[in-house]
Amino acid sequence: MTTANGHQDSEEKFTGFSDKLQKEVDVIKKEFTISKEVLQKITNHFVSELDKGLSKKGGNIPMIPGWVLDFPTGDETGDYLAIDLGGTNLRVVLVKLRGNRKFDTTQSKYSLPENIRTATSDELFTFIADCLKKFVQQEFPNGVSEPLPLGFTFSYPASQNSINEGILQRWTKGFDIKGMEGKDVVPMLQDAIKHFHVPIEVVSLINDTTGTLVASMYTDSETKMGLIFGTGCNGAYYDVVGAIPKLEGRVDTDVNDDTPMAINCEYGAFDNEHLVLPRTKYDIQIDKESPRPGQQSFEKMISGYYLGEVLRLILLDLASKGLILKDQDLENLKKPFILDTSFPAEVEEDPFEHLPNVKVLVKKFLNLDVNLEERQLIRCLAELIGERSSRLSICGIAAICKKRGYKTAHCAADGSVFNKYPGFKERAAKGLRDLFEWSDDQEDPIIIVPAEDGSGAGAAIIAALTQARLKKGLSVGVKK
Numbered sequence: 211m212t213t214a215n216g217h218q219d220s221e222e223k224f225t226g227f228s229d230k231l232q233k234e235v236d237v238i239k240k241e242f243t244i245s246k247e248v249l250q251k252i253t254n255h256f257v258s259e260l261d262k263g264l265s266k267k268g269g270n271i272p273m274i275p276g277w278v279l280d281f282p283t284g285d286e287t288g289d290y291l292a293i294d295l296g297g298t299n300l301r302v303v304l305v306k307l308r309g310n311r312k313f314d315t316t317q318s319k320y321s322l323p324e325n326i327r328t329a330t331s332d333e334l335f336t337f338i339a340d341c342l343k344k345f346v347q348q349e350f351p352n353g354v355s356e357p358l359p360l361g362f363t364f365s366y367p368a369s370q371n372s373i374n375e376g377i378l379q380r381w382t383k384g385f386d387i388k389g390m391e392g393k394d395v396v397p398m399l400q401d402a403i404k405h406f407h408v409p410i411e412v413v414s415l416i417n418d419t420t421g422t423l424v425a426s427m428y429t430d431s432e433t434k435m436g437l438i439f440g441t442g443c444n445g446a447y448y449d450v451v452g453a454i455p456k457l458e459g460r461v462d463t464d465v466n467d468d469t470p471m472a473i474n475c476e477y478g479a480f481d482n483e484h485l486v487l488p489r490t491k492y493d494i495q496i497d498k499e500s501p502r503p504g505q506q507s508f509e510k511m512i513s514g515y516y517l518g519e520v521l522r523l524i525l526l527d528l529a530s531k532g533l534i535l536k537d538q539d540l541e542n543l544k545k546p547f548i549l550d551t552s553f554p555a556e557v558e559e560d561p562f563e564h565l566p567n568v569k570v571l572v573k574k575f576l577n578l579d580v581n582l583e584e585r586q587l588i589r590c591l592a593e594l595i596g597e598r599s600s601r602l603s604i605c606g607i608a609a610i611c612k613k614r615g616y617k618t619a620h621c622a623a624d625g626s627v628f629n630k631y632p633g634f635k636e637r638a639a640k641g642l643r644d645l646f647e648w649s650d651d652q653e654d655p656i657i658i659v660p661a662e663d664g665s666g667a668g669a670a671i672i673a674a675l676t677q678a679r680l681k682k683g684l685s686v687g688v689k690k
């Protein structure tokens with residue numbers, strides 16, 4: 211019975227799905243559940259793919275040398291600007307490195323304009339330069355005596371022959387700005403900054419995971435990798451130059467086999483050849499309808515840009531079979547990407563048995579009225595999608611540990627899915643325990659910890675490391 215305020219009263223109990231719906235749920239549950247054995251199989255293939263990415267021949271995973279050739283000491287100092295062009299926001303950060311593993315940051319966050327994913331490159335860099343101009347005027351009202359050094363965090367796969375270069379390999383996360391793939395984005399930013407007469411010099415281009423790695427290492431020397439679970443997914447770690455065959459003969463004389471080299475894995479591209487990941491028909495449809503079909507297979511199953519879309523496709527599928535939402539207007543449900551990942555996240559956070567918050571959420575996002583059975587279904591699907599994302603996400607972590615032989619590690623993670631998706635942290639830790647078969651009575655030797663601000667402080671520290679190398683006449687890229 212429904213009470214006056216539209217909520218189910220406490221008498222009504224959920225007694226299970228109808229037989230036909232239960233059958234569908236059982237199939238979906240099987241497809242979305244990742245067993246320990248499957249985790250282990252995926253991870254072993256992941257290790258060989260990381261190796262392949264560093265080979266001269268290459269493989270699915272780009273494994274991009276990031277030209278960060280030193281570990282942070284924690285004593286770097288100075289004022290640096292950083293910008294972070296992510297999948298959802300542009301952040302501008304002023305970082306004051308204090309040394310002694312301490313830094314302060316001031317930041318402003320600007321939502322990316324709605325159309326930015328398909329705008330022109332001029333519009334993108336004008337938007338960025340305009341945000342920088344506003345920020346510098348706000349933070350330095352009396353102007354600056356010399357151009358501010360800037361670390362540019364560019365969260366897309368960009369090849370680098372040096373630290374101040376970034377040739378966009380391909381767009382990800384639904385971006386499709388023409389004329390930028392294959393081009394160096396650093397001069398594009400520097401030209402826009404000059405055009406707006408902003409006193410800034412772009413010193414380095416980094417990936418947000420490289421920044422996360424370095425910033426977290428600055429404050430925690432146990433850090434072994436930097437990870438992002440946000441709009442997209444990715445990881446960075448330090449290898450050594452001698453273990454990177456594709457760099458053979460390409461480095462300067464001041465670099466030897468033991469020199470550290472930060473690697474931006476770009477592992478969202480893992481298994482583009484579809485050998486091990488258990489893709490469902492919903493994953494296949496998302497890939498087919500994306501601007502870059504065949505790319506970022508791993509990312510499209512686990513990251514923030516897509517989790518809401520997976521849920522939408524399943525609901526639409528079950529509605530089209532007449533199992534749910536009968537006689538309702540599905541106009542909104544038919545709109546791609548109408549559900550961002552905050553939707554399944556908030557569904558999972560509804561603490562009440564009758565899921566009243568789910569009712570409100572579905573009305574708000576989809577303009578649909580859902581009964582108790584449909585609310586329970588949405589909850590069940592959100593949990594399956596969230597659990598699959600968390601468990602698959604640890605395969606990249608485990609693969610880096612196996613490849614580098616790390617028996618213990620602090621894995622520094624950032625991004626809204628890691629920070630805000632309910633249960634992500636616990637589910638990921640459980641996935642690592644399952645995969646490595648650690649006994650329950652021991653402390654987890656490999657743990658995922660909250661990262662420092664990689665795309666802000668990390669970019670600044672890398673700019674500082676780069677300036678220090680240049681001052682000593684050391685190389686910051688392939689030999690001239």
Ligand SMILES: Nc1ncnc2c1ncn2[C@@H]1O[C@H](COP(=O)(O)OP(=O)(O)O)[C@@H](O)[C@H]1O
Nearest residue numbers: 296297298299440441514515551552555625626
């Ligand atoms: N409560 C939430 N739980 C999980 N994911 C969320 C939540 N809110 C937003 N998101 C997702 O997080 C992504 C934004 O990630 P974030 O790390 O904040 O930005 P960026 O990826 O640009 O660095 C979006 O895809 C969004 O759908």
Ligand SMILES: O=P(O)(O)OC[C@H]1O[C@@H](O)[C@H](O)[C@@H](O)[C@@H]1O
Nearest residue numbers: 296297365366382440441442444
């Ligand atoms: O911080 P975001 O926007 O979620 O990005 C995470 C990852 O998203 C991937 O799509 C990019 O190729 C990576 O470079 C990036 O690190």
